[in-house]
Amino acid sequence: MDRQVTVMNNDIFDEASVRYANSQLLRYVADEYIKDVRRNRRSIEDFFLALKKLSNHDAKSLLYVKNFLENKSWENISFDSDDYKSLLIDYLRNHQAPLREYNDLIYYKIENHLPEDYLGWFKNDLRSSIFLASLVEGLLEREAFKGRSELIAEISDYLRYDIHMFNSYYSEYLPDYERIDFRRGEWRTVHILSVKNSYLKNRTDExxxxxxxxxxxxxxxxxxxxxxxxxxxxIILRDIFFPDCVRDKYDLILASLDRxxxxxxxxxxxxxxxxxxxxxxxxxxxxxxxxxxxxxxxxxxxxxxxxxxxxxxxxKAKLVLTISDKNRKRLHALAKNAKQTPNKFINSAIEDTYNQILGSDE
Incomplete structure (x- = not known):
């Protein structure tokens, strides 16, 4: 069966686009546009209006695909959040076949990117994120990340967009754990699930x-x-991850022990x-x-x-001093005259002498 569905202006949406839309990542485009395009009820301008309802994250992921397919994945794709949709729309508006190009970007994303559901277990957990980053430490050695937000964002994007790199690299750096989880499954998801289960079952007991x-x-x-x-x-990720607070350093300590x-x-x-x-x-x-x-x-x-x-x-214990018999008698006599205990008298004498010679430290 042909997976392509022809629509207006000789452009297409195929099953990959529909699958992506049904995953709710692009539900606005799916619900408000794709069905109507198939019925020839909408124009190309409606398509661009629908794209404005994309989330910033979805727009960013499609821009990343575009860069990768153009061999420009090295380009800085860290813009202000509101820029991603505008950049994607501008790119598609200037493309000779915007719907076909949009369809191709989605299809590549489905086939090659890690679904968002597999990132949730570590996205708010710096300790787990540090451990994951340590499995690809050699690929990150030219980078530097300050604090939890930068590190978590980086490893999330790395797994999201470059799961193929992670899959090819991590096994050589996985610790020699007592319980290793091996499983079969779809290439994008099976390895990260195996790492997740192995790590959580073997990490340092609190x-x-x-x-x-x-x-x-x-x-x-x-x-x-x-x-x-x-x-x-x-300590792992030395010269790569720089803790921003005591909590960051605590999580780094635990993650290093987890290794x-x-x-x-x-x-x-x-x-x-x-x-x-x-x-x-x-x-x-x-x-x-x-x-x-x-x-x-x-x-x-x-x-x-x-x-x-x-x-x-x-x-910090009490200081023990040795006093001659002669001076011990003198100490008791002085303390008796001052109507104080010998211990109190000594401390008072030291304080007075200190103030006279060195001045008060208050």
């Missing part, structure tokens, strides 16, 4: 990271620097055996997770933070 407080700026900075150490280059293998590793297990005698026998789950690369890193990271905190607490 229970293991309760000790990391997103509201503690000092701790988040410390954790970032710990993972970004020369000896521990675990580490959660499969039990004999080499890591050997490292853990040395400290196994010191471990709490009730803490079997922690010991088991410590046998994975991720568990080993998290365990050492948490221990380093607790040690640092303990050292900090000790440094």
């Amino acid at each position: 229970k293991d990271m309760k000790w990391l407080n997103v509201s503690n700026k000092e701790q988040i900075e410390w954790a970032y620097n710990y993972l970004d150490n020369v000896k521990r280059p675990y 580490l293998s959660n499969r039990e590793n004999s080499d890591v297990r050997c490292l853990e055996l040395a400290s196994s005698f010191k471990a709490n026998p009730k803490d079997e789950d922690t010991q088991s997770k410590g046998n994975t690369e991720r568990g080993h890193v998290i365990k050492n990271m948490k221990k380093a933070w607790e040690t640092l905190n303990q050292d900090s607490s000790n440094s």
Whole structure:
């Protein structure tokens, strides 16, 4: 059966156009124009009026297709939102066969672009977006993204328009996870679904990271620097993604841990055996997770933070001074004369002397 349907002025809409319209991405054009064009009830000007009802996103995607087909996909397509529809309409108005060209753009989009429904799971999740970007990090190394909005927009557009590139590249950089989701299906959607399921089932358990407080700026900075150490280059998207706030950096830390293998590793297990005698026998789950690369890193990271905190607490403890017997007697005599305890007298004396010599620090 011929997939092409002839309409006025020798232009055509084929089944691809109808499928695209029925997907509700271009429902205004479908409902208000395509049916009437088939019945010869509308003019070419009605077509351009209908295009004004496109969403900015739909217009942008069709402009991207046009650029790609003209080998101009490198061109900057980041305009103000209102510009996309105007640019698309201008392009089609100047084309010798606008309806045919519009039909071809839609058909290419259907056959080659990732449907919007497959982007929703990470569009408001910076952590997941960072992980996805890390799978094509080599293709993004010339780029730089500041903050969550830029990074999420970039990986969304990359998957939306260049899913074929992602499909050819990601598998080499997928972590060695305990559970990998393999499936069969349509080439545009099957790989992103596999990545989604594999990632969500294997990413770092939030229970293991309760000790990391997103509201503690000092701790988040410390954790970032710990993972970004020369000896521990675990931070991903270095020189590509630049966090804009503490929350961005927190999500980057978690995404970087997500990249580490959660499969039990004999080499890591050997490292853990040395400290196994010191471990709490009730803490079997922690010991088991410590046998994975991720568990080993998290365990050492948490221990380093607790040690640092303990050292900090000790440094704030009361200062113990040694006083000779002679001066101890003098201290008690002075304190008695001032009607104060020895401890209070010493602190008062230090404060007075400090103010006389260095001046008040208030």
